[in-house]
Amino acid sequence: MNRVEIEEKVTNFLIEDLEIDEAKISADARLKEDLGIDSLDFVDIVVIVEKNFGFKIKPEEMAGVDTYSKFCDYIETKVK
Numbered sequence: 001m002n003r004v005e006i007e008e009k010v011t012n013f014l015i016e017d018l019e020i021d022e023a024k025i026s027a028d029a030r031l032k033e034d035l036g037i038d039s040l041d042f043v044d045i046v047v048i049v050e051k052n053f054g055f056k057i058k059p060e061e062m063a064g065v066d067t068y069s070k071f072c073d074y075i076e077t078k079v080k
Helices: 001-014 039-053 068-079
Strands: none
Touching: 001 039, 001 068, 039 068
8 A cells, every 4th residue: 555545545534534624634734733633533543544454553653643644654654
């Protein structure tokens, strides 16, 4: 899976499952501050990522992952 495919899937589940406004999604959008993702949303994200990408998110690996771009980077390292 390449970066474009990862970003498409991430963008789609942010819009479809978490009901985030597509206009707010950009590479440097901060997950909490700009996109409004809270701890309950994160639980959903863990399930969605496992379903779409086939791996479990480890909370300790998410330290420092605070933007859309960094989140896609994290997924990209896991699906290679």
